[in-house]
Amino acid sequence: MKLILNEEQQMLKDSAKDFAENRTPVNHFRSLRDDNDPQNWDKEVWKEMVELGWSGILIPEEFGGSDFGLAGISVIMQEIGKTLTPSPLLATAVLGASAINTFGTQEQKAEYLPKIASGEITTALAVDEESHHAPSNTLTKAELVGDEWVINGKKKFVVDGSSADVLIVLARTSGVKGENAGLTLFILNANQEGVEVIKTDMADCRNYANIVFDNVSLAKKALLGDQESGGEAIDKILDEGRIALSAEMLGNSEAAFEMTLNYLKERKQFGVLIGTFQALQHRAAEMFVEIELTKSAVMAAMQGADENNNDLQRMASLAKSIAGETLYLVSNESVQMHGGIGVTDEYDIGFYMKRARVAEVIFGGANFHQERYANLSNF
Amino acid sequence: MEHLESFRAEVKEWLEENCPPSMRTGAKVDASSATDEVWGGRNAVYKNPESKLWLDRMGAKGWTMPTVAKEYGGGGLSKEETKILNEELWSIGAKQALLSFGIWMLAPALLEYASEEQKRLHIPRIIKGEIRWCQGYSEPGSGSDLASLSTKAEDMGDHYLVNGQKVWTSYADQADWIFALVRTGPQEPKHTGISFLLIDMATEGVSTKPITLISGKSPFCETFFDNVKVPKENLVGEVNAGWTIAKALLQHERNFISNFGLAGAASGGGNDVVTLAKKHFGEEDGKIANGIFRSDVTTHKMKEHAFGLTLKRAGDEGGKASAVASMFKYYGTEHNKKRHEMMIAAMGSNGVAWDGDEYDQEEKDLTKAWLRTKGNSIEGGTSEVQLNVISKRVLGLPS
Numbered sequence: 001m002k003l004i005l006n007e008e009q010q011m012l013k014d015s016a017k018d019f020a021e022n023r024t025p026v027n028h029f030r031s032l033r034d035d036n037d038p039q040n041w042d043k044e045v046w047k048e049m050v051e052l053g054w055s056g057i058l059i060p061e062e063f064g065g066s067d068f069g070l071a072g073i074s075v076i077m078q079e080i081g082k083t084l085t086p087s088p089l090l091a092t093a094v095l096g097a098s099a100i101n102t103f104g105t106q107e108q109k110a111e112y113l114p115k116i117a118s119g120e121i122t123t124a125l126a127v128d129e130e131s132h133h134a135p136s137n138t139l140t141k142a143e144l145v146g147d148e149w150v151i152n153g154k155k156k157f158v159v160d161g162s163s164a165d166v167l168i169v170l171a172r173t174s175g176v177k178g179e180n181a182g183l184t185l186f187i188l189n190a191n192q193e194g195v196e197v198i199k200t201d202m203a204d205c206r207n208y209a210n211i212v213f214d215n216v217s218l219a220k221k222a223l224l225g226d227q228e229s230g231g232e233a234i235d236k237i238l239d240e241g242r243i244a245l246s247a248e249m250l251g252n253s254e255a256a257f258e259m260t261l262n263y264l265k266e267r268k269q270f271g272v273l274i275g276t277f278q279a280l281q282h283r284a285a286e287m288f289v290e291i292e293l294t295k296s297a298v299m300a301a302m303q304g305a306d307e308n309n310n311d312l313q314r315m316a317s318l319a320k321s322i323a324g325e326t327l328y329l330v331s332n333e334s335v336q337m338h339g340g341i342g343v344t345d346e347y348d349i350g351f352y353m354k355r356a357r358v359a360e361v362i363f364g365g366a367n368f369h370q371e372r373y374a375n376l377s378n379f
Numbered sequence: 380m381e382h383l384e385s386f387r388a389e390v391k392e393w394l395e396e397n398c399p400p401s402m403r404t405g406a407k408v409d410a411s412s413a414t415d416e417v418w419g420g421r422n423a424v425y426k427n428p429e430s431k432l433w434l435d436r437m438g439a440k441g442w443t444m445p446t447v448a449k450e451y452g453g454g455g456l457s458k459e460e461t462k463i464l465n466e467e468l469w470s471i472g473a474k475q476a477l478l479s480f481g482i483w484m485l486a487p488a489l490l491e492y493a494s495e496e497q498k499r500l501h502i503p504r505i506i507k508g509e510i511r512w513c514q515g516y517s518e519p520g521s522g523s524d525l526a527s528l529s530t531k532a533e534d535m536g537d538h539y540l541v542n543g544q545k546v547w548t549s550y551a552d553q554a555d556w557i558f559a560l561v562r563t564g565p566q567e568p569k570h571t572g573i574s575f576l577l578i579d580m581a582t583e584g585v586s587t588k589p590i591t592l593i594s595g596k597s598p599f600c601e602t603f604f605d606n607v608k609v610p611k612e613n614l615v616g617e618v619n620a621g622w623t624i625a626k627a628l629l630q631h632e633r634n635f636i637s638n639f640g641l642a643g644a645a646s647g648g649g650n651d652v653v654t655l656a657k658k659h660f661g662e663e664d665g666k667i668a669n670g671i672f673r674s675d676v677t678t679h680k681m682k683e684h685a686f687g688l689t690l691k692r693a694g695d696e697g698g699k700a701s702a703v704a705s706m707f708k709y710y711g712t713e714h715n716k717k718r719h720e721m722m723i724a725a726m727g728s729n730g731v732a733w734d735g736d737e738y739d740q741e742e743k744d745l746t747k748a749w750l751r752t753k754g755n756s757i758e759g760g761t762s763e764v765q766l767n768v769i770s771k772r773v774l775g776l777p778s
Contacts, residue, residue: 003692261774273777281770288769289706296688322685374677379653379667 001307003299005075012072015052016079023048024085026348032086033205039163040207041086049087050119058097058240063113065097069306070240074247074298081251084351086206088122091160094244096123099168099185099237103225108187112166124164124190125241126155126211127234133364135170135234136180140213142171149186149223151194151216159362161209162199164190169213170234173227180231185224192216204351204358239316242363243301246316246323249359250298253291253323253330256352260284260334267339274337283333290326297322314376317369324359324366331356386460390467397436399429402474418478419508421555430474437476438507444482447490452503480549481505481512485558488628492575492616501577514632515545515559515578515602516625523764525560526569526622530604532561532576539563539576539614541584541607547758551587551600555580564619575621577613584608594750630704632759652676652718655725672725679721686710703773709765712755719749 005013024045032042049055057073059065066072073094080087093116100112115121127135140153151171155161167190175182190197194216200208225233261284264275274280301319305312331353335342338349360366417423417430425431437443440454445461447453456464486505489498504510521528530543541561551557557578564572578585584607590599616624653667656676660669667673690707722745723730731746732738756762770776 003688003695261776264776275776276778278767281774281776282763282766284774284776285709285766285769288774289710292703292706293682293685293689293710296692297685299692300688318681318684321681370674370677370681373681374666374673377653377677377680378665379673379676379680 001300001303001309003296003303005071008068009071009075012057012068013075013079016054016076017082019048019052020080020083020085024080024083026083026351029084029086029205029351030348038199040205041088041160041163045085046087046122047119049089050117054089055093055119056097056117057093059101059113059117063101063109064117065113070094070243071302071306074244074302077244077248078251078254078298081248082255084252084255084355088160088163090241090244090248091124091164092116092122095125095159095237095241096166096168098240099123099125099224099233100187102236103185103229103233104187105221107221108224112187121165122160122163123166123168124158124160124209125237126158126161126167126169127238127363128156128158129154130156133361133368135183135238136231137177138170138172138183139177140169140171142173142184142186144173145217147220149218149220151186151213151218153213155211155213157200157202157361158209158211160207161211162197163207166190167195167211168224170230182228183230183234184227185230185233186218186222187224188216188218188222192218202358203354205354206358235313238363239312240305242316242320242369243298243305245359245362246294246298246319247302249323249327249356250291250294252352252355252359253294253327256327256330256334256349257284257287257291259349260330260337263338280337283337287326287330287333290329294319294322294326314373317364317373317376320364321366321369321373324369327352327356328360328366383459383463387463387467390464393440394467394471394473397433398471398473399433401427401429402433402476403472404474415474416478417476417508418511418550418553420511420553421509422553423508423511433474434476434508438509441506443477443479443508444486444502444506447486447502447506451490451498452506477508479505479508479511480514481510484514484628484631485512487631488558488575488624489615491627492624494615496612497577497615510555511550511553513548513551513554513557513580513600513602514628515548515551515557517547518544519546523761525625526573528560528562528573530559530561531565532563532574532609534563534611535608538611539609541576541578541604541609543604545602545604546590546599548587548600548602550598551580551602552589557585557602558615560621560625563621567619570622571619573621573625574618575615575624576609577615578604578607578609582607582609592751592754594747594753597751629760652679652721652725655722659726659729676721676725679717683714683718686714703769705760705765705768705773708759709756709762709769712752713762715755716752719745719752723749 032040053066054076056065057068058070060067077089097113097116100108116123129139130137140151140155142149142151151169153171155169167188169186169188171184171186172182173184194214196212196214198210200210202208264280264284265273267274297319301315304315309315334349335353338347341347342349415426415430417434419434441447441449441452442454442464445454445456445464446458449455482505486502489501505512516525518528518530530541530545532539532541545559548557557580559576559578560573561576562572563574584605586603587600590597590601592599653676656667656672660667660672662668667676693703726742729738729742732742733746734743771778
């Protein structure tokens with residue numbers, strides 16, 4: 001496996017870079033926030049992304065996608081991460097598309113995938129129920145009553161949960177809290193009776209919701225994948241999401257670092273550029289090294305996933321953990337090195353800090369992934 | 380392609396006939412292997428006569444520096460041919476025929492900067508392992524600020540007269556020649572008054588003295604020059620233009636040292652921090668029993684994983700690696716220090732054993748290896764110097 005982009009991936013990256021710089025610079029996010037956009041992402045921008053084919057990158061050609069793989073979508077996430085562009089890409093084009101394509105029946109694929117590729121629907125993956133990411137702690141219950149599944153429970157911190165048309169829900173059909181066995185995935189429309197979507201406002205001003213399931217009745221065909229196979233299925237779906245999110249977080253780090261470097265080269269104090277101070281130079285060099293390590297971890301994880309590397313879990317945890325720690329460092333140092341303006345709302349650098357902490361929590365923070373990596377490595 | 384296939388066949392055949400059986404023991408590293416290393420030179424002692432035979436045969440083919448042109452004694456091979464040669468050497472587990480600062484550092488610099496006569500004289504001797512070289516850069520008063528060096532070479536008309544002292548000259552007590560930075564322009568600004576001089580250590584007035592480190596015996600020496608007469612044709616490049624050559628050479632050295640971080644990590648076995656931690660802290664459900672230490676090990680190993688991937692990525696990107704040699708030197712050596720700290724911490728009192736029969740040799744060796752790593756982030760440019768290089772040359776921060 002080569003740790004470089006192939007021609008196709010490079011073209012996607014260039015095109016995304018161009019899009020982010022020209023169509024959605026950071027001001028795009030700022031105006032969505034200032035306007036209190038109820039959806040937190042721009043429909044027009046999403047339509048253009050769909051036209052570029054981004055919604056169908058993980059979808060096979062027969063269902064209207066391009067099948068360019070996780071590395072293809074990840075390099076796009078990295079580029080739009082640089083300008084903090086909010087979009088349904090993670091929840092829909094990665095998690096939704098991957099879940100349905102990998103575990104759906106032929107019928108489910110035919111029903112949903114073309115609609116995802118064409119931008120007709122967006123999706124959300126409802127996993128967590130507690131403050132920390134822990135799929136095996138799922139308590140949301142699905143019971144077979146006659147011919148129907150009845151779901152009860154409450155999901156928390158669902159990415160794009162308040163804008164999604166279709167929900168994929170992890171529920172417990174047997175076993176107890178803490179067990180991976182006994183988990184099952186369901187797919188349903190968000191406007192289904194008994195589903196209450198409560199939008200939540202988080203620090204990064206993106207779309208999240210808590211979702212209550214109150215005696216939601218579903219036909220048997222709402223099962224996504226086999227009954228009781230949800231524990232393994234969710235792991236694979238999440239790992240792909242974690243890798244794509246790591247790429248976005250890498251983009252966040254790269255952009256915040258570049259803004260900071262530029263500032264070090266233009267800001268004068270004591271009559272000299274502050275970039276001449278060794279106390280700042282060495283910290284900048286340390287950040288550079290951490291970002292280089294992150295690039296490698298993300299590259300290896302995404303290319304490995306596309307080559308069906310059997311080390312997917314460990315590589316996803318490596319990428320998410322390293323990307324998270326690097327972004328933590330870079331977001332903090334960037335604000336500090338900007339001095340006073342770094343903590344003003346008027347300046348963009350603070351946005352990266354807010355996004356950093358929210359992204360860290362999504363699908364497991366560094367601690368979660370270090371523990372997982374350690375267990376998988378037999379430490 | 381056809382040509383490469385027949386080249387591979389030729390190499391196979393040649394190795395079959397010429398690589399002595401005892402030279403096919405693989406890249407196995409053990410306590411005895413250090414004394415089996417072949418560094419060549421006028422004073423070399425070959426414990427195993429086959430290692431001398433192997434050196435002579437490889438040297439005659441020019442395959443100790445396969446890409447160097449045949450006119451300078453090299454193998455004259457293309458990149459693709461060299462790859463094949465290395466693969467075939469690897470596949471029979473051939474030992475490295477020659478370890479040499481001449482190969483790693485001096486010859487590349489000579490190829491770029493030396494006169495035709497100098498190349499024809501020195502490079503073949505390096506390739507055949509006839510002359511063993513050492514490096515004379517640092518001085519007692521010039522460490523990180525290398526360009527402030529004061530060993531002087533005065534122009535006496537038909538020769539240079541060298542006076543001064545070098546320090547950290549690895550294996551100087553066993554080397555035949557030294558490539559040294561000397562001050563030829565005492566009135567010039569410090570970077571522009573330095574020349575690159577080749578000195579035969581058999582010349583009258585050259586003497587050496589080994590240095591003992593906190594880890595014990597070391598290959599490092601002090602080297603003294605007391606009215607040493609050096610022929611003028613031994614100056615490489617222009618007078619007072621030695622700094623450029625010195626910098627090029629340091630790049631080669633940094634590339635070399637940065638591999639330290641992983642070389643040990645890859646060897647695994649008893650020196651793996653996880654194995655050591657399980658042995659000394661014990662295991663609970665197959666996990667390192669001390670949770671705090673297990674957590675430290677995990678973050679450390681994940682960084683190591685990412686660093687390994689970064690070295691691979693630099694290789695896959697091809698060529699770009701040299702721009703970030705300082706990054707690898709910095710991270711590789713810092714990581715190696717941390718790795719050794721973790722290993723001795725994992726071993727508790729066994730990790731600080733020094734002498735006597737109550738502790739294993741391996742344990743006592745590790746204590747010394749740990750201390751030796753403290754030099755990794757100092758030699759070849761300190762970590763702080765590498766951070767300076769990254770911030771100025773890579774990040775473009777102002778001076």
